[in-house]
Amino acid sequence: DSGVTQTPKHLITATGQRVTLRCSPRSGDLSVYWYQQSLDQGLQFLIQYYNGEERAKGNILERFSAQQFPDLHSELNLSSLELGDSALYFCASSVDGGRMNEQFFGPGTRLTVL
Amino acid sequence: AQTVTQSQPEMSVQEAETVTLSCTYDTSESDYYLFWYKQPPSRQMILVIRQEAYKQQNATENRFSVNFQKAAKSFSLKISDSQLGDAAMYFCAYRRTRSNDMRFGAGTRLTVKP
Numbered sequence: 350d351s352g353v354t355q356t357p358k359h360l361i362t363a364t365g366q367r368v369t370l371r372c373s374p375r376s377g378d379l380s381v382y383w384y385q386q387s388l389d390q391g392l393q394f395l396i397q398y399y400n401g402e403e404r405a406k407g408n409i410l411e412r413f414s415a416q417q418f419p420d421l422h423s424e425l426n427l428s429s430l431e432l433g434d435s436a437l438y439f440c441a442s443s444v445d446g447g448r449m450n451e452q453f454f455g456p457g458t459r460l461t462v463l
Numbered sequence: 464a465q466t467v468t469q470s471q472p473e474m475s476v477q478e479a480e481t482v483t484l485s486c487t488y489d490t491s492e493s494d495y496y497l498f499w500y501k502q503p504p505s506r507q508m509i510l511v512i513r514q515e516a517y518k519q520q521n522a523t524e525n526r527f528s529v530n531f532q533k534a535a536k537s538f539s540l541k542i543s544d545s546q547l548g549d550a551a552m553y554f555c556a557y558r559r560t561r562s563n564d565m566r567f568g569a570g571t572r573l574t575v576k577p
Contacts, residue, residue, distance in 0.1 A: 379565070380561065382565075391568075392554060392570075405563040439508060451513070454508035456505070457508075
């Protein structure tokens with residue numbers, strides 16, 4: 350158990366809908382990262398927040414957005430969902446967003462878009 | 464752009480024997496970090512081992528060790544005395560020092576035969 354929690358574990362929804370994925374980092378970790386793991390694209394970095402502020406952006410679609418709250422939990426919002434958005438979404442956390450900071454991964458949320 | 468290549472989609476090893484998983488990467492940076500993550504059927508991403516590019520000494524963690532060849536941009540993982548619990552997908556990952564964008568390879572599925 351990494352100490353990173355993600356809810357829900359599974360999510361099934363329809364195209365065009367909007368969903369919110371939630372992540373609670375390990376106690377003491379200020380940085381949260383979101384990744385998408387799909388069959389065709391592999392594991393891709395989406396976005397990082399550090400202490401409430403966006404720090405780095407990867408291959409995140411405009412239909413997706415994220416935020417980190419004062420209690421450091423983070424939410425990833427996915428809207429206008431398409432079939433291709435079906436994937437495993439991971440959240441990871443680290444103490445800070447700096448140098449050699451190990452990222453601890455949560456168990457993931459499996460999103461299925463029908 | 465930094466890319467990570469794992470040329471072995473699947474590998475198998477006999478229990479108690481040794482196996483080496485290959486990883487090459489492309490970068491123009493001199494300061495970066497390399498990682499091997501394990502993803503068992505539970506889908507949890509677990510850090511196996513990490514290497515800082517400025518360190519010449521190869522990292523080791525119990526039965527896991529790496530062969531880091533900076534000039535060749537190669538970062539292979541050796542698993543000694545393989546155990547049934549080592550069966551998983553293994554991902555090689557790269558992150559440059561000044562970035563939080565971690566790039567993953569496509570993964571190698573390791574099967575351990577009893």
